Structure formats: structure tokens, C-alpha cells
Amino acid sequence: MYSKIISLRFPKGMVNEPVIVNLVKKFDLSFNILKATIYPRKEGLMVFELSGHRKKFNEGIRYLKSLGLRVENVGQGIKRDEEKCFQCGACTAVCLTGALHIKRPEMEVIFDADKCSACELCVSACLAGAMEVTFDKGILN
Amino acid sequence: MTQMKDSKTIKEINRRIKEGKAVVVTADQMVDIVKQQGPKKAAQDIDVVTTGTFSPMCSSGAFINFGHSKPGIKASRVWLNGVQACAGLAAVDVYLGATEVHKDDPLNKVHPGRFKYGGGHVIHDLLNGKTVSLLATSYGTDCYPNREVKKTITLKDLPYAMLLNPRNAYQNYNCAVNLTKKTIYTYMGVLKPDAANVNYATSGQLSPLLNDPYYRSLGLGTRIFLGGTQGYVIGPGTQHNPKVERSLNGVPTEPAGNLMLMGNLKEMNPKWVVGVSMLGYGCSIAIGVGVPIPILNEEMARFTAISDEDIMTQILDYGKDYPQGKASSLKQVSYAELKSGMIMFQGQKVPTVPMSSYVKAMEIANILKSWIEKGEFLLSEPQEMLSTSY
Numbered sequence: 001m002y003s004k005i006i007s008l009r010f011p012k013g014m015v016n017e018p019v020i021v022n023l024v025k026k027f028d029l030s031f032n033i034l035k036a037t038i039y040p041r042k043e044g045l046m047v048f049e050l051s052g053h054r055k056k057f058n059e060g061i062r063y064l065k066s067l068g069l070r071v072e073n074v075g076q077g078i079k080r081d082e083e084k085c086f087q088c089g090a091c092t093a094v095c096l097t098g099a100l101h102i103k104r105p106e107m108e109v110i111f112d113a114d115k116c117s118a119c120e121l122c123v124s125a126c127l128a129g130a131m132e133v134t135f136d137k138g139i140l141n
Numbered sequence: 142m143t144q145m146k147d148s149k150t151i152k153e154i155n156r157r158i159k160e161g162k163a164v165v166v167t168a169d170q171m172v173d174i175v176k177q178q179g180p181k182k183a184a185q186d187i188d189v190v191t192t193g194t195f196s197p198m199c200s201s202g203a204f205i206n207f208g209h210s211k212p213g214i215k216a217s218r219v220w221l222n223g224v225q226a227c228a229g230l231a232a233v234d235v236y237l238g239a240t241e242v243h244k245d246d247p248l249n250k251v252h253p254g255r256f257k258y259g260g261g262h263v264i265h266d267l268l269n270g271k272t273v274s275l276l277a278t279s280y281g282t283d284c285y286p287n288r289e290v291k292k293t294i295t296l297k298d299l300p301y302a303m304l305l306n307p308r309n310a311y312q313n314y315n316c317a318v319n320l321t322k323k324t325i326y327t328y329m330g331v332l333k334p335d336a337a338n339v340n341y342a343t344s345g346q347l348s349p350l351l352n353d354p355y356y357r358s359l360g361l362g363t364r365i366f367l368g369g370t371q372g373y374v375i376g377p378g379t380q381h382n383p384k385v386e387r388s389l390n391g392v393p394t395e396p397a398g399n400l401m402l403m404g405n406l407k408e409m410n411p412k413w414v415v416g417v418s419m420l421g422y423g424c425s426i427a428i429g430v431g432v433p434i435p436i437l438n439e440e441m442a443r444f445t446a447i448s449d450e451d452i453m454t455q456i457l458d459y460g461k462d463y464p465q466g467k468a469s470s471l472k473q474v475s476y477a478e479l480k481s482g483m484i485m486f487q488g489q490k491v492p493t494v495p496m497s498s499y500v501k502a503m504e505i506a507n508i509l510k511s512w513i514e515k516g517e518f519l520l521s522e523p524q525e526m527l528s529t530s531y
Contacts, residue, residue, distance in 0.1 A: 086195065127418060
């Protein structure tokens, strides 16, 4: 089971299309709408949690993009609990983007959030449980 | 003017510590001091070299006495926050091992398991002042009729809590790669396929036993930094093995000696005793250890001057060889190479990954240095030395 919070921006003219129902039927996904708005100029914004088989999930995202919708991760990011992190460096084995890297010669373990792709591999690899997934709930207001 | 002596005693060093005159340096500072002044002069000038290490050390745990209840119980099974402790001791004594996993943990049923909570985490929670639930069961006896006790405990309320680690502070350790085609999850961390990373686990030139390769200055009774307080070496660790390959400088080139350590848990600091979860492997605990090395003579000055360039270790395949118990060295590397971030291995550049915190090791060596400089920490005479021959 794979799950992510996604924001969809519908261009003008798309808000009348049954996009979500097609997404669900075609790719066997489930969803939970957190927010849906149609703006005065008829563009739409929808924030929802999409869940299902990872492969189907990715196919579904491709389908949404093919319709001309803008698909974005919602403020899902990785945060490091500086108190818990004891600067060993085990996380650098799995970090794909170099967001987690070691400053030499001090051997300090640096977390550069700007480089982080939120792949979450470090969350389970961290010995101290210092890496956490965060959501920007602000977008729901 | 008095003649400079060639050697000094621990007693003499302690006198200087009490007078606030002792010269204390960290093991990394000693490298340059001996390089510049030579071991003879350094031995005259320097009294103590402090070392440090902070790393997962699985062979650790705590002896806890949780006090008698009314009516009494001869506890035969005990769980602390759902983590089973060894209760095969007297009525209300247990040993809580760091790697014991929570009773409901799914383990590796969905591989790799997360192992989120275990003995190490319970010890860390106790140190953080948290309330821990205790369940004890028994078969009941004439003198201890109770068959079940449920209560909550805090570290403060426990009659007795002693950290006693059967094997810590390994003198050197393997370096791990994975030569198979899929990612593996080990006590040396995550190892990607085709030797895509190489993991190592000592603090190199700061590591306690690498600074005293033949255990000339320490043994049973040596006072040390343990978990943020003063603890003791109480003997050789459970895999103490001095008879290994050594470089010309005497430093082992593979895992060798280790220490059994003890210290009062009630005096410790949660910062230096931390429960850890190793993906796909299990629970463990990271322990901060720092050993003061008295510079008794020129030889000890030379030993403590060891630098990362001069400490070698072996790269082993944890994918196939090691699990089969047939690991043989694929390559010898120095800690200077490992700490550079990249090594050459089988014709390719491979990134290196530390499992041991050099930053925290440095902090420990500096804390121990300041304790000695302030006269808060005196050296102790070992009562029995560690074996160099079995």
C-alpha cells in the first residue's frame, strides 16, 4: 500500500470533467479529499490523499498529468530532530540526492533540506529515529 | 632543578591533577604533539591523553532491582514497557539486554523490519525520567506467593540500576561491503548491492583501545567516562581476542580487544546512552565511552600518537562471505582513507559510511579532558591487566 498527499491544479475548462472517478476506476486507487475549491476564474484546486499499489499509483499520476493537470506533492518533507540525531552518518548510505552528507574533516553530518527529495529512505535507515516525515497542513486552510 | 624522569606513575599524575597542573590533551591533539616534539619530550610534558567513542554497542544492558511488592513475588518473567528482561536471577533482580525487542514487534516478517522499540530504548526512556510499565509473573512459592505484579517504575524510584556492558569499545572493527545483487540490512547498516557503499564503525585515532594497543595502562578498575558519568572497566569483554594480526606499530588490523564496563545508571545522561533501531537487523544501544590513557613513559606517548593513517582495517563481504562465517579480507584500508569519504575498491570509487559518530567521540574526549583538568576525575590503578596472550 502506497499513499501520498497530492495537490491537483485544474486548468480552466477541466473542472467539469469526471477526473477523479476515472482515476479511481482505471487504476484501482482510493482517495480521501482534504480540500476542493473552484476559484472565481474557474480554475480548480484539490488536495487529496491517494492510496493504492505503488505501480498503479504512478500510472495514475501519469494519467493526471496527461490530462494537463498540475500534480504536486503537498508540503511533504523530511525534518531532522536535531536532539535525537547523534551524527553517526549511517543515513548517508541511503540518501540519493546528497541532502544528507558529511562535512569533512569535522565529520559533521549535514542535512540540507533544499536538496531533499523526500524519498523517505533515511527515515527507516536512521539508527536514532531522528528523521521524520512532515506535512505542511497550511495548504488545507 | 630536578632531573626530568623517564617515567611517571598514576599516583604522580593524580597529584598533578589535584594540584590543577596536569597536562591533558585529546588523542587527536597528541598526533601532532608527538610529530613535532618526539615521544620523549611529549612523555615528559603530557600527563593524560583522552579518547572517546560513540557507537552502537549491542552487548550492553542494565541490572535492575525493582523492589519487593506486597505480597512478595519471585519474578520468573519480567517485561519493561513490553520488552522482556532476563529474570533468571533472585526474586526481583533482572538484566535488561539492549537488543531485546518489544514482545509485539513484527521482527523481519515484512523485511526489512523497523525494530522501533527494544531494551536500549527502555534504558534511554528511564534515563529521560519517563515512567516505564513493569509486568512480572511467577509460579508462586511459600515465601513469595504473588503470581503477578503490574506497576510503573521510574529510574529515580528504582532501588538499584547499574549499566553493565559485557562487550564495549571494540579495538578496531571490520569494514563492510555487499557484493551481492540486492540491498542487505546488517548491524553494519544498509549495504547497497555491487559494493555501492562501504560501512565502518570505529572512531579511529580517537578510539580508546587503538591508543593503547597492548592494554599496558588499563584493566579491571580503570575509571572511565561511561554514559556521561564516571564508570569502570571491570575486565575483558566477551570477545576479547588480543592474538590477531597487528601492524608494525602494534595496532591490530582486525577486531581484537574489548572491554566489559560498568557504571551507575542513575548518574548517567540520556544523551550518551541512546536506544537505536537498525533496519532489518534489530534493536541496540549507542553508548558513549571515553578512556583516559596515562602517559607513563615514552612508549605510551608513541602509542597514543597513532593517527588515522596508521590504523588499518579489513573490508569484508557481508553479502555472502560473512553470513556463512567464511569472511576473508578483500582489501586492507586505513581510517584516513575511510574518513576521506571515498575509497578505491575493485577498481571503482566507493563512498564510505561511518556508523560511529566521530563528532560525539570528539565531544567525549573533550568532556573527559575538562573533568581531569578541573580535578573532578582522578585516574585509577588497574587491579588486574587485560590479557595480551589468549
